[in-house]
Amino acid sequence: MLKGIEAQLFEGGDNGKTPKYSITDYQKDHYKTCGEIFAVSVAQGGPAPNKKKNGAMTTSAQEQDKNEMSKDNVTDPELIELPEQVDAAGTDTIADLSDRILASGYTGPIIHEWKKAITDAIVLHSAVRIIPMLQQVCDGLKLYSFHDLLREHSETCQQLFVPGHLQKVDAEFLELAMTPIFSEEGSLRRHRECRIINFLQDFIQKLEDEEELAAAEKQGMCNRSADFITICKLFQWLTGQAHIPLIETQRKEFKIRIEFDHDGDARYGDHIICYPVINACAVSITFPTKHLGTYQEFQDIMSQAINNSKEFGRH
Template sequence: LASGYTGPIIREWKKAITDAIALHSAVWIIPMLQQVCDGLKLYSFHDLLTEHSETCQQLFVPGHLQKVDAEFLELAMTPIFSEEGSLRRHRECRIINFLQDFIQKLEDEGESADFITICKFFQWLTGQAHIPLIETQRKESKICIEFDHDCDARYGDHIICYPVINACAVSITFPTKHLGTYQEFQDIMSQVINNSKEFGRH
């Protein structure tokens, strides 16, 4: 029916059926595909598809998405440390160790008691729950990790601060004052991931 054929579906009418399907393709489907091609040409993506058809196939065919794992995350982490030997550097290294333990725990457990998975963590951090599709992007994937040592100077006396992420720049800033133990780190990460429903600090 979708192709416009309304006759009986029997062997004797095979040619009429195939002709109707061919006509439907020529009249409706091909013009729609041509419109898609015209849209792709706006950004020269059509030429890219032609030259690298096998590489780009995974962008259109389901089943090629690779799940995030601890190894990918740990290789992508790029911490910006303070001067070596300083107290700040010591606190920063401790937080990096907490983060690595947290990621490894998510992978080992599959899903934490707070319903956090490693994919959910990556989606919270970057906006996507899978490893980048294009190989060059996978190799160049970096998660910039920064540290905030001066929240008291900005906010005065306060009880808690949460990590601040920038999904576009793929970076995260940890408040060092509030992450003194692994339990504090785990509690804060669980709260912020489960309660972050939209972009923003509030």
């Protein structure tokens, strides 16, 4: 739900997002609803809406100081390049930007010597026009008195809103969280179980390597097929959530229980394939041991299970 809200009402990249300028959404109190969703999400343990620009976080916590605004506060797609264009303009070319400068509310001389005043006006115009949207988000954050908490502990709460603070799900966290329930040491069952755990570790590392390769090639996840599996996608399949617990004590105690099913034939008779069974509420997974004899079998079955699990249920 958070992703859908952010796509509809916020704009910007991975470095931070700010509310879109939309009078229609403002009239319908959509930004207030957005703030309420943020508050509920944090109260229930996440995910945190940590995609907001620092300026938006500051405005949510206190009044925006116009003297502290910078070019980073310009988020309007139509204006975002204008401050740089003004700075780069020469004495003879700055007049070519007159229409766009005047549309920003600037009423002073449009001359080379007044570049700083022009740029400051553009920045202020861009920031001021989204303040009503931010204030409506703040109204929504009053749910559970979260906005009061945000005012009193703005630095502590900053990590919940601003990118770069919260740890993302990675192979290390996932592997440390795995808690296999092994059979008796030295038994044939124990040997099969250890082999499956090794396959799982190799599978997780492969996913992380593919993500790093995609980032290095600057392809991004949006250019990948719907079947492309990421660490976050695997984590959500296993646990029902794609984020690490927000509270440190919960992160340390977080475990994924791994069990093994050696008796598939006794229950199902002669069959060709079995898939792992997930219990997201209990944070556990049960692997069938019969059909996971090689890493290729493991990879194929896991990929099919993850990509075809669109809802809770075995069928």
